[in-house]
Every structure is written in structure tokens, then in C-alpha cells.
Amino acid sequence: MVLIGTFFIAVYTPIFYFLKRRYPKKLKYLLNVHVFGFLISFMFISIHFAGQIGRPQQFYPELGEGIALFIIMVLLVATGFVHRFQLITKKAGIYYKPHFNRYYHVSITTAFYIVIIVHVLINVEIL
């Protein structure tokens, strides 16, 4: 499940980035795939995370970049939600600067790519 979730996020992110500029009229569809697809992926990843954190003491993993990765995922989902529902926050009069939020959403994505590569390389015993 974690393989499907991570693979989908890693592949669809650049596709989304490219297609939303190439076909601006399809933005709604592309964004729905982004939002719902990534939320399901996040659910899959959370199952892997819970499985690792809940391992018995004798077989406990060495916690490391996996934790950082999970924090990155939570931040991505949080900034993603704020971005998606910016209209609601605006109407409610909540102080919000879309370009700041987008900056965080996109730059945390870079962190995701760097850390996931390290995590996968460690766990397939290349690093």
C-alpha cells in the first residue's frame, strides 16, 4: 500500500504541475485527482506508518528519516487543505496570504522528494 501511495504522489505531482499549465481548462478535474488521490495515498502511507510505530519492542525499527517523512506528509496535507479551501477562509475573514501558503506547499514537496529517495535507498539496503 505504501508503494502504491508513494509512487502515485511521486509520479502525479510533476504531471499535475505540467498539465495544469498546458490545459488550464481541465484544472478542476486535475485538481480533484490531486486532492482525492493524494488523500487516499496519505491514508495508505499512514497505515505503513502506524504499522512501523506499532511494531513489538524486540523488532522495533530504528526511527529516522521515516518520521521526518511522515511530518512532511502531514505538512503537505495541511497546507494543501488551506490552499484548497482558501475561499472559505477568505469569506470567514481569516487572515491568509495565498502566495505564502503556495510557497510552503511547493517547497515542502521538494523535501518530500529528497527524503523519500533516502528512505527507499536505506530500506532496499543500497545505502
Ligand code: HEM
Ligand atoms: C511518505 C512515505 C513513507 C513514510 C511516511 C514512511 C515512514 C516510515 C517510518 C516512520 C518507518 C520507521 C523507521 C524510520 O523511522 O525510518 C518506516 C520504516 C520502513 N519503511 Fe517507510 N515510509 C514511507 C515510504 C516507504 C516506501 C516507499 C518504502 C518502500 C521501499 C518503505 C519501506 C520501509 C521499510 C522496509 C521499513 C522498515 C525498516 C526497518 O525494519 O528498520 N517506506 N517507514
Ligand code: HEM
Ligand atoms: C501529499 C502530497 C502533496 C504534494 C506533494 C503536493 C504538491 C503540489 C504541487 C507541486 C502543486 C503545484 C503548484 C503549482 O503548480 O502551482 C500543488 C498544488 C495544489 N495542491 Fe497539492 N500537494 C499535496 C497534497 C495536497 C492536498 C492533500 C491538497 C488538498 C486537500 C492539495 C491542494 C492543492 C491545491 C489547492 C493546489 C493549487 C492548485 C491550483 O489552484 O493551481 N495538495 N500541490
